[in-house]
Amino acid sequence: MPNHLLTSLAAALIGAAGAPAMAQTPSPVTPATAAAEADPYLWLEDVTGDKALAWVRERNAATRPQLEAHPDFQANRTRFKEILDSKESIPMAHHQGGWLYNFWRDEQHPRGLWRRATLAEYRKPQPAWDVVLDLDALAKAESENWVWAGANCLGGRSNRCLISLSRGGADASVVREFDLATRRFVDGGFTLPEAKSMVDWLDENTVFVGTDFGAGSLTDSGYPRVIKRWKRGEPLSAAVTVYEGQKTDVSAFANVDHTPGFERVVFGRSPDFFSTEMALWQGDKAVVIDKPADAQLSFWRDLVFVELRSDWAVGGKTWPRGSLLVADAAAYLRGERAFTALFTPTATRSLAGYSTTKTRVLLNVLDNVSGRAEAWHRDAKGQWAKKDIVAPYPGTLHVTGLHDAQVQDDPLAENFFATYTDFLTPDTLSLGATSSDALEKLKARPTFFDATGMKVEQRFATSKDGTKVPYFVVWPKGAKADGSNPTLLYGYGGFEVSMNPAYSGALGNAWYSKGGVYVLANIRGGGEFGPGWHQAAIKQNKQKSYDDFIAVAQDLIAQKITDARHLGIQGGSNGGLLVGAVMVQRPDLFNAVVCQVPLLDMRRFNQLLAGASWMGEYGNPDVPEEWGWISKYSPYQNLKAGVKYPKPLIITSTRDDRVHPAHARKMAARMIEQGHPVLYHEYIEGGHSAAADNAQRADRQALEFAYLWQQLGR
Incomplete structure (x- = not known):
């Protein structure tokens, strides 16, 4: 993939691989963090310490009864789990070796099934998978709380895969070699202990691996x-170092392209979250590839793609940031810079990703935050x-090629999947072909709420x-604009991650159907x-994300969609920082x-878990000048006694093990110390999603909606 590191990091918010499994003791306080020395709650950074967990249990015991007392809590939790477990949900799949692979959870299989079907079988309403x-059977047999973390299959004629299994949903995982033919883990095969590892196949008997090899092996x-x-x-211990x-x-990585006739190995390092240095492995030597530091580069057969995050003046022309350029790979590696632009941005259009069939490049484009798709083809000269892909609009559209490059006569070489959804339309999955304008609808998510009479506006x-x-x-x-609608405002505003329209059965049942207005903000x-x-609101300009979110809240009130009494906000991870910051800055809203x-x-x-990797977004708080920016919005440091905050x-x-739970713990502890009301709940399992399975996810959502109605109900 062209931007496998950045995409995987952003898709998971802040990091997809790295960091020790758990921090068992507080991170050391260095001289550069003198301000932290006065922090009375450093002990809450001891993730599994007896004192810290006793505090967690005490807070959970105080919070749950308050929220479970809401009359809709039990019914919502039951309904949410029914939605999550629905056998009519779309079994999203990817294609490899003539099979469509899917990972599936339902009531009978809470941990999940890894399964596959042919396209002919997949087309059926009820495929014979x-x-x-069977992850539930495996977890029971091994007395482990395994959570699926993905599979990396060699493909081609090989039956070998590397399966990642997480304990309780953490990012850290165990890696074990698996044989598709025997349906067994390989005795004496490639196995890695729990860590945030990077691994890719070179051939059936060789892998490239990055993991915790001991002192000095991690960033x-x-x-x-x-x-x-x-x-x-x-x-x-006998593995040979090939790249450092x-x-x-942030991390180092390896990426192997197995396309017959175009086999390549690319190593790389990410100096920060938004830049990479890449090197082509040639004769056991890594040769650095010349490119702009923050550009994402990938190879596709005899071509090279360069996706720009900054303007690039080269070859007598300046290409604007956000462009996708294509060139002959061999010529590029020789130093030539003759490009064709497959995409250049406008004030309202941006590139939201790309993939390939055997002969086409498929672009996903955002047009005023609604999805469009294009297919580009190179002729014999x-x-x-360009050809536009005919699909529903406006809403969220995503197309992805199905071609398996390792299969010479791949029957799906020119096919692609197209998914579409919006706030009121359940997801659909269609099969497209580059030779046709028609989309064949394969699957549709069921309708989980009655959208009659509802409307969406931008x-x-x-x-x-x-x-x-x-x-x-x-x-x-x-609903009418009378200033009293219970309204939930959601935002994120970081890491160049877009917030797109999506269908939510939980919102439909627990919010819309009871008169709640939902707002999704597309902030900088x-x-x-x-x-x-994205770049308009990072580092010294991060406050602009919060200014944008506050502006949306003020507009909702000015337009009488709601008022401060009935307005709630929600966000997770970087979005949790967002709502924490604006709560402290504008508690009156x-x-x-x-x-x-x-x-x-x-x-x-x-200093906490993977946090050092995010300094490209926020800056370095150990540098006095940069702490000067950060200190103005850091929620934990800006809480004040005597201020009336909403009860969060x-x-x-x-x-x-991605965003340290001490962030949440310490904030709650300080609010309690200062006399502010706060509800706090910490799940033991779940990792960064705070849910290891559908039952836990349903429980979390039921707690959240109970809280929202207690706070915002008329």
Whole structure:
């Protein structure tokens, strides 16, 4: 993939691989963090310490009875689990070796089934799935709380896969080699102990691996720094180092392209979250590939793609950030810079990702935060032409190619999946072909609520600096702009992650159907309008994300959609930081705050678990000038006694080894110390999603909606 590291990091919010499994003791306080020395709650950073867990149990015991007392709690929890377990949900799949692979959870299989079907079988309303691995049976047999963390299959004629299994939903996982033919883990095969490992196949008897090899093998962020070549039959200690990043990097990685005739190995390092250095492995030597540091580069057969995050002046032309360029790979590696632009951004259009069939490049495009798709084809003369993919609009559209590059006569070489949804339309999955304008609808998610009489509109608020900030409003049936609608405002605003329209059975049943208005804000820091929209609100400009969110809240009140008494906000991870910051800055605007798996102590975020990897977004609090920016919005440091804050619900997980649970713990503890009301709940399992299975996810959602109605109900 062109941007496998950045995409995987952003998709998971802040990091997809790296960091030790759990921090068992507080991170050391260095001289550079003198302000932290006065922190009376450092002991809450001891994730599984007796004193810290006793505090957690005490807070959970105080919170649950209050929320479970809401008359809708039990019914909502039951309904949410029914929705999550629905056998009519779309079994999303990817194609490899003639099979469509899917991972599935339902009531009978809470941990899940890894299964597969042919396309002919998949087309049926009730496919006869070929179950490859039953995770519930495995967890029971091994007395482990396994959570599926993915599979990396070699493909081609090989039956070998590397399966990642997480304990309780943490990012750290165990890696074990699996044989698709025998449906068994391979005795004496490639196996890695629990860590945040990076692993990829070179061939059936060799893998590249980055993991915790011992002292010095991890970056400051806790991700792999060293990549080794590991041959079958060797102990891991005998693996040979082939590439190294630097201690201050986010991580190092390896990516193997197995396309016949175009086999390549690319190593790389990420100095920060938004930049990479890449090297092509040639004769056991890693040769650095020339590219802009923050550009994402990938190979596709004889071509190279370059996706720009900054303007690039090259070859007598300046290409704008947000562009996708294509060139001949061999010529590029020789130093030539002759490009064709497959995408250039406009004020309202941005690239939301791309994939390929055997001969086409498929682009996902955001047009005013609604999805469109294009297919680009190169003719015999090397000229590129575009064809629009006919699909529903407006809403969230995503197309992805199904071609398995390792299969010479792949029957799905020119096929793609297209998914579509919006706030009121359940997800659909269609099969497309580059030779046709028609989409064959394969699957549709069931309707989980009655949307009759509901409507959606897009509005714009004006931020503090004059920037127009879009937001969507979902109106329930019969709602009027009378200033009293219970309204939930959701935002994220970071890491170039876009917030797109989506269908939610939970919102439909527990919010819309009871008269609640839902608002999704597309604030700066996200990727809705390309890299510039993100870069406008990072580091010294991070406050602009919060200004945008506040502007949307003010506009909701000014337009009489709601008032401060009935307005609640919600966000997770970086979005948890968002709602924590605006709660502290403008407590008068809100009456409910759902703060999920948040960052909140921005003085120490870079010393907790994977936090050092996010300094490209926020800055380095150990540098006085940069702490000067961060200190102005860091929620934990800006709480004040005597101020009336809305009573927040703060939710985290003990097994969140990405964003340290101490952020949430310490914030709640300080609020209690200062006399502020706060509800706090910490799940033991769940990792960064605070839910290891559908039952836990349903429980968390039921707690959240009980809280929202207690705070915002008329």
